[in-house]
């Protein structure tokens with residue numbers, strides 16, 4: 330703990346300073362609560378049981394984590410398949426790049442028409458936002474192998490599978506994680522947009538409800554909790570990266 | 582060659598290689614003829630792009646020749662390209678995520694050699710190339726020269742009969758390079774392998790080799806092939822000997838650089 334503080338004190342300081350500035354701004358500027366609540370008022374809004382904080386956070390969290398997990402599995406899986414088949418790659422990679430141009434949030438209303446609103450269609454929105462960056466970076470990583478290294482294995486009559494498991498996949502892991510980090514941020518945005526479009530649960534839904542009553546403190550609290558969901562996801566990805574990848578092999 | 586010379590370990594006879602690129606045929610090697618005796622250290626020099634790497638790839642069994650004959654094995658026969666060839670490139674190409682020992686073990690894993698024995702051999706080889714104590718380090722913790730030593734150990738792990746080296750010291754600074762030259766001579770004399778070494782350094786081509794093959798500008802043909810009769814073991818002061826200078830001048834002339 331002491332070591333942690335010593336190492337990160339500057340970062341901690343800047344975070345605390347931001348909260349202090351927020352507090353001072355509200356207190357000294359005499360800003361009305363419905364424009365900007367103070368940190369204390371924001372925290373206090375957690376006391377309102379009818380907002381069902383725990384459940385709404387869990388719903389949003391489930392959408393984020395569910396859609397994200399699906400995105401990682403499908404993104405990495407498709408990249409592997411494309412790296413195996415030049416034909417599939419030639420046929421579908423350009424298509425996916427084109428599809429990537431579609432603003433995915435614009436698909437939200439369609440998903441809701443097709444699958445009605447709820448956790449399921451929000452998971453789909455999250456998935457559609459985050460799987461392509463993961464797929465594209467993984468595909469790039471799998472391609473980024475020194476040709477001589479492949480020669481080395483082929484000269485030893487190594488199989489395709491050996492090239493893949495011993496060289497390509499571990500070599501691509503830093504790219505996979507670079508994509509997963511981008512995907513993690515998009516995933517959180519996707520869940521909230523989905524809830525904004527149509528929903529009856531979740532932090533995005535709650536925000537729209539409290540907006541009507543001008544309970545700005547609860548809106549602030551919702552944003553904080555959404556951020557918390559994102560931080561937890563991001564931290565999980567970082568932890569996984571740290572435990573799987575040798576320090577120097579990471580893409581920075 | 583007289584009739585009583587033994588069957589050479591490697592015999593390249595009129596070797597020709599074409600690459601197909603987008604429907605077009607590109608002649609990379611037109612006519613390479615070369616005999617290599619077992620235990621020799623042959624340097625292969627030639628202008629950039631003339632087809633040296635292509636010749637090594639043919640020797641490694643990565644490409645089939647499109648013409649001519651490639652015979653490896655000599656009198657002992659039964660040469661298995663996969664088991665009997667080791668390769669070293671200009672870049673060490675160590676796997677960043679593997680410790681040095683596990684990097685050295687890569688060929689053994691691919692060939693499915695018994696693990697215990699391979700690990701023991703890997704340790705011995707790391708000692709031989711002067712990397713004792715580096716078994717558990719990662720490549721980034723090693724200097725360029727040390728990485729290349731590890732790459733040499735990796736090329737030796739499956740005890741191949743032939744080592745192919747493609748400009749192995751080309752990425753090293755001049756001092757490290759000289760040091761690695763001496764190291765290579767030591768490793769070669771300890772391991773008694775046949776080595777074919779592509780180099781851009783004419784000094785290196787003379788200093789290291791028992792035999793030198795000079796190729797013409799691409800598509801490669803033989804410009805000349807001759808033994809290097811310098812005393813062995815080689816020492817750095819030989820570089821100032823007259824014979825050494827004669828050999829380098831001869832190669833410069835063959836490359837049209839005099």
Ligand SMILES: Nc1ncnc2c1ncn2[C@@H]1O[C@H](COP(=O)(O)OP(=O)(O)O)[C@@H](O)[C@H]1O
Pocket residue numbers: 600601602607608609627628629630631632633634635636799
């Ligand atoms: N896979 C390939 N496909 C097409 N052309 C190639 C290929 N590999 C090498 N070449 C060409 O063949 C020639 C000889 O290449 P290489 O053997 O690498 O030369 P060197 O090693 O002597 O510099 C060069 O002109 C190069 O561009």
Ligand SMILES: [Mg+2]
Pocket residue numbers: 633634635747
């Ligand atoms: Mg070359």
